[in-house]
Structures are given as C-alpha cells and as structure tokens.
Amino acid sequence: GAVVSQHPSWVICKSGTSVKIECRSLDFQATTMFWYRQFPKQSLMLMATSNEGSKATYEQGVEKDKFLINHASLTLSTLTVTSAHPEDSSFYICSARLGGIGSYNEQFFGPGTRLTVL
Amino acid sequence: DAKTTQPTSMDCAEGRAANLPCNHSTISGNEYVYWYRQIHSQGPQYIIHGLKNNETNEMASLIITEDRKSSTLILPHATLRDTAVYYCIVRVAFLGTGGGNKLTFGTGTQLKVEL
Numbered sequence: 056g057a058v059v060s061q062h063p064s065w066v067i068c069k070s071g072t073s074v075k076i077e078c079r080s081l082d083f084q085a086t087t088m089f090w091y092r093q094f095p096k097q098s099l100m101l102m103a104t105s106n107e108g109s110k111a112t113y114e115q116g117v118e119k120d121k122f123l124i125n126h127a128s129l130t131l132s133t134l135t136v137t138s139a140h141p142e143d144s145s146f147y148i149c150s151a152r153l154g155g156i157g158s159y160n161e162q163f164f165g166p167g168t169r170l171t172v173l
Numbered sequence: 174d175a176k177t178t179q180p181t182s183m184d185c186a187e188g189r190a191a192n193l194p195c196n197h198s199t200i201s202g203n204e205y206v207y208w209y210r211q212i213h214s215q216g217p218q219y220i221i222h223g224l225k226n227n228e229t230n231e232m233a234s235l236i237i238t239e240d241r242k243s244s245t246l247i248l249p250h251a252t253l254r255d256t257a258v259y260y261c262i263v264r265v266a267f268l269g270t271g272g273g274n275k276l277t278f279g280t281g282t283q284l285k286v287e288l
Contacts, residue, residue, distance in 0.1 A: 059216075089275070098260075099217065099278040148216045150276075162276060164209075164216035 058082055059151050061165035068139055069173055075135045076168045078149030084129035085151035089162065090122075093146040105132045139172045146170075177261045182283040185255075191248040193282050195261030198242040204265050206237060207276070208246045210257040217260065217278075220246065251286045258283050 058081040068074050078088055086107050091099040103124050105111045111124035123135040132151075136143055146169055150162040178196040185191040197206065208220040221228055221235045223244070228235045234247040248255055260281040 061216075091278075098280050099211075101275055101277070104275065146214070150216070161219055161222075163219065167214070167216045169214070 057153060057161075057163045059085075059149065059163045059165040061147075061149055061168050063168060064166060065169040065171075067171045067173065070140050071138055073135055073137045074139055074170060075133055076147055076149075076170075078132045078134070078151070078165055080130045080151040080163075083151070083153055085132075085153070086129065087152040088126055088132040089150045089152070090124060090132075090134050091148045091150070093148060093167075099148060102134075136170065139170070141172045144170055144172045177263055177279055179259070179261055179279065179282045181280065182285065184285050184287060185248075185251045187252055187286055187288055188250055191251040191255065191284055191286065193246040193248075193259050193261075193284065194243065195246070196243045197261070197263045200241050200263050201265075204263050206235065206241075206244050207262045207264065208233070208235065209260045209262065209276075209278075210255075211260070211281070212254075212257040220259075251284075253286050253288070256284060256286045 060079045060081055062077045066074055088105045090102045092102050093099045101114050102117045103111045103113045105124050105126040107126045107129050113119045121137055126132040146167050148167040150164040152162050205222050205224050207222040209217040210220055211217045221230055221233050223235045223237055225237055237244045258281040260278050262276055
C-alpha cells in the first residue's frame, strides 16, 4: 500500500514552454502533498506544501507564479512549471502524507520526474 | 527541527551488516528520528522511525542512544540493492490533518555495497 505515482517520468521541452507534472496517491487519500526539487549531486529541496482544496505554501525563494501547484482532489496534485528555462532542468519529486485524524504522518514519495529544458 | 550529521560515504561488503550512524545532539524531547533512503534517480523510500526505543521492521533496525543524541541504522544483511543515499531526519511528529510535516533533507550518507 501507500503508493505514489508521478507522470511523466521524464520530459524534454523547449525553453519558454510550460510543463505539467502530476502526482497521484494510488491507494490512499492524501490531505497534504509536497513538491521537492533535486539538482544533480545535491539533496532534495522542498519547494512547496500543497493541501487539498487550498492554496499551496511555498518555501522561501520559490516563485509561486512560476511553479503553479494545484491540489484539486485527495489523490491528485499537479505542478506546472511555467515558461520553463534551462535552469529549471531538475528532478522533481512529490510526496504524499497519509492523512486523517489520529493517523501517523509518514510521507510516501513518488518516483520523480526528470525535466530537461532545452 | 534539529540538525543531523552523517558521514558522507560508507562502504559495506555484501552480506555483512551495514551500520549507518547519525548525530543529532540538539534533538528535542518531542522529535522523532526518521530514516529514508534514495536509490539513484528514484524518489526517497521510507525505512523506519523511532522516538527513544529501538525499533525493528522488515527493512532495518534503528538503535537510539539513551540520551537520544545519536542513532544508528542497521541493515542486517546488506545487498547490492541497498546501495543508496541514506538520510537521517529529525523532526516533530504530527498527528492529524492539515499541513506542516516538512521533511528537511541533509546531504545523507552514500552507502556503497560491494561484492
């Protein structure tokens, strides 16, 4: 149980285009999802926290107008990289928290999406 | 959340136990110790967590010192597939709905399991 999927697993796009990445919790409801970014040979950096039905909370230094997050349901959150540039090329990873009152707060991670902007 | 310190890298022979240390000398009484690992080009995988008692599951054992200032993750019989970056994270547990619950990843320990 507690499987998180991401789509696509990799994407190549031209500079200036927008790219949408989906994160789904397949067998549980996730009240909270998180988006991370990881550059080569670096650790994961949290970009934003997404709560179902409300606006995402962005970490300091992350442009909310560039990285649009939508958490429309308890099983789906999307990250849209708008007007992507080569410096946005990275490994994007989402995680979902097994929610519910009284539940423990383990996070389960998706397999990641490799974005390459040409 | 308390900061953790881990060795940059470790090697282990296949079949032997891998003992990965983590220092968290500033841990607070309500903070848990979590371990995740990340195999190359994959998302992190939850391994185990604990508060003050030693814990064991099908993947690993977690030994936390009595003063809680350090811990050790033990993979009892390491295999080549255990080669990964292992992250020790200390944070407050959160029970209930809503946001928060950030995981702050450090640089972790690159474990290389060799024949």
